[in-house]
Amino acid sequence: MADGYARLTSKPQCVIVHVDVGTQGLGAAVHNASCGRAPVLIFAGLSPYTCNGEYRGSRTEYIHWIQDVPDQKQIVSQYCRYSGEFKGGRNVKQIIGRALQFATSAPAGPAYLVGAREVMEEEIEPYELEQAHWGAVGKAALTQEAVQEISEALVGAKEPLLITGYSGRNHDAVAHLVKLADTVKGLRVLDTGGSDMCFPRNHRASLGLRYGVHDRITTADVILVADCDVPWIPTQCKPQPGTRIFHIDSDPLKQQMPVFYIPAEARYKVDACTAFSQLHTYISQTEPLTEKLSTYQSRWDALEKEHSESISTFHSLAARPPSDDSSYNISYLISRIRALVPQDTIFAIEAVTLTAFVHDQLLPSLPGTWLNCGGGGLGWSTGAALGIKLAAGPTRFVCQIVGDGTFLFSVPGSACWIAQKYNLPVLTIVLNNKGWNAPRRSLLLVHPEGEGSKVSNEELNIAFEPGPDYAGIAKAASGGVMWAGKAGTVGELEVGLREAVEKVRGGTGAVLDAVLDKPPRGAEGGGKAALVG
Numbered sequence: 001m002a003d004g005y006a007r008l009t010s011k012p013q014c015v016i017v018h019v020d021v022g023t024q025g026l027g028a029a030v031h032n033a034s035c036g037r038a039p040v041l042i043f044a045g046l047s048p049y050t051c052n053g054e055y056r057g058s059r060t061e062y063i064h065w066i067q068d069v070p071d072q073k074q075i076v077s078q079y080c081r082y083s084g085e086f087k088g089g090r091n092v093k094q095i096i097g098r099a100l101q102f103a104t105s106a107p108a109g110p111a112y113l114v115g116a117r118e119v120m121e122e123e124i125e126p127y128e129l130e131q132a133h134w135g136a137v138g139k140a141a142l143t144q145e146a147v148q149e150i151s152e153a154l155v156g157a158k159e160p161l162l163i164t165g166y167s168g169r170n171h172d173a174v175a176h177l178v179k180l181a182d183t184v185k186g187l188r189v190l191d192t193g194g195s196d197m198c199f200p201r202n203h204r205a206s207l208g209l210r211y212g213v214h215d216r217i218t219t220a221d222v223i224l225v226a227d228c229d230v231p232w233i234p235t236q237c238k239p240q241p242g243t244r245i246f247h248i249d250s251d252p253l254k255q256q257m258p259v260f261y262i263p264a265e266a267r268y269k270v271d272a273c274t275a276f277s278q279l280h281t282y283i284s285q286t287e288p289l290t291e292k293l294s295t296y297q298s299r300w301d302a303l304e305k306e307h308s309e310s311i312s313t314f315h316s317l318a319a320r321p322p323s324d325d326s327s328y329n330i331s332y333l334i335s336r337i338r339a340l341v342p343q344d345t346i347f348a349i350e351a352v353t354l355t356a357f358v359h360d361q362l363l364p365s366l367p368g369t370w371l372n373c374g375g376g377g378l379g380w381s382t383g384a385a386l387g388i389k390l391a392a393g394p395t396r397f398v399c400q401i402v403g404d405g406t407f408l409f410s411v412p413g414s415a416c417w418i419a420q421k422y423n424l425p426v427l428t429i430v431l432n433n434k435g436w437n438a439p440r441r442s443l444l445l446v447h448p449e450g451e452g453s454k455v456s457n458e459e460l461n462i463a464f465e466p467g468p469d470y471a472g473i474a475k476a477a478s479g480g481v482m483w484a485g486k487a488g489t490v491g492e493l494e495v496g497l498r499e500a501v502e503k504v505r506g507g508t509g510a511v512l513d514a515v516l517d518k519p520p521r522g523a524e525g526g527g528k529a530a531l532v533g
Contacts, residue, residue: 004387012039028377036374039108046116057117086115089122097134104136106250139271157222165193165228171367173273181205186299195374200365209359324491327517334361350381379409420478435463474511483510
């Protein structure tokens with residue numbers, strides 16, 4: 001919940017857990033907050049460090065010995081921007097201030113603090129800090145030389161490409177990136193992170209969301225990588241030799257990744273929103289560049305044609321099956337969700353191998369309306385959707401789209417109880433494709449003709465047959481209050497989805513178990529792009 005709230009608002013949230021075991025219980029959530037650049041402050045107690053009553057707070061229970069570990073911070077410190085310990089009561093506020101500075105400075109992420117009970121019990125005189133002195137590090141800009149070099153490269157390119165991943169976390173960055181694409185006619189924009197709505201899918205320059213694989217990466221002659229962790233996967237897709245590459249990022253060295261490298265001729269530790277503004281302003285005010293751009297109308301028209309054709313392809317994939325008794329695929333399901341929920345719905349997405357299909361049908365175009373995990377710890381979205389709903393307010397519609405296995409990872413019993421207790425109605429769509437398809441797809445990327453490619457999901461032990469009652473889990477956890485439904489045919493989907501949407505609009509959470517047909521093989525949105533999702 002804290003992660004989802006922090007991502008939508010960029011305001012740090014606090015989580016309190018119990019000593020070492022509570023810290024371990026955070027599990028993949030810390031990984032996700034780190035990879036997803038979510039500002040979260042975590043506080044955990046330490047077992048008391050005295051045994052005989054030397055200080056108030058000394059050990060009083062059996063468990064105080066069992067939960068005493070050599071270095072509790074090391075459980076999560078490699079995922080955190082900062083980890084520290086309260087060693088005395090008189091500087092607790094200073095340590096919190098320092099932790100929050102790290103958590104909120106780009107790239108944002110989790111900070112972890114611990115303190116023993118003796119410190120928490122210490123009596124001190126009240127004191128105050130000037131909060132203005134404990135803010136995040138200010139945003140950095142490109143040098144004028146860098147602005148000129150990148151601008152000239154983009155305008156002079158035959159096929160310029162911008163690849164992003166997190167820039168949309170700052171909602172203002174979306175408008176500046178649109179302005180840059182409108183200025184440099186012919187510039188295409190590819191989202192390879194999927195963590196935020198970085199560029200409107202309804203813009204002619206948008207290539208949509210693909211995880212490190214797209215034909216335009218292989219043909220571009222100038223690439224600007226902006227706030228992106230994995231712009232391409234070299235074993236699957238990479239720029240052609242001689243491509244000029246520039247990298248702007250709040251963390252261009254990826255300091256928490258032991259192995260990271262892209263062949264950029266220049267990299268800059270800057271704020272993407274600021275950089276986009278600098279670039280489109282410089283280009284529009286520099287006469288030689290504007291004169292050159294004035295000859296690019298044919299490129300602008302070509303982008304519109306290309307974009308329209310891709311949208312038509314997506315629409316064809318979502319064609320209505322022949323009868324109400326027919327099964328349906330992921331594209332049809334998402335197209336119906338898009339048609340029935342409000343246009344400003346905020347989507348919390350954890351569709352794993354189906355993410356590209358989901359994006360192709362939702363066509364997210366409003367800042368802050370698409371939030372994806374960004375990390376590899378499955379089970380993020382059920383809690384995150386509740387945090388997003390809490391931040392967005394009672395009138396804003398929130399929809400979670402989650403894979404079946406991932407839904408199980410999210411501890412749905414606890415999450416759905418919390419949703420009911422705190423009145424956080426969310427529409428949850430469980431993509432029931434009867435198992436974990438990600439392991440099979442990972443296998444096929446390495447051994448496409450291997451023994452594992454010749455057997456069924458049941459034989460690989462990645463099938464859910466018989467499957468759990470996903471919606472029933474939610475209904476039971478909410479004390480029977482949440483709406484629960486299952487749809488395996490077109491007719492059932494239409495009735496169930498409409499009813500679920502109306503329930504959520506009326507203030508009741510809803511979970512729809514959507515039983516999918518097999519996804520179309522090799523279709524746009526699938527293929528290798530979906531494999532590496």
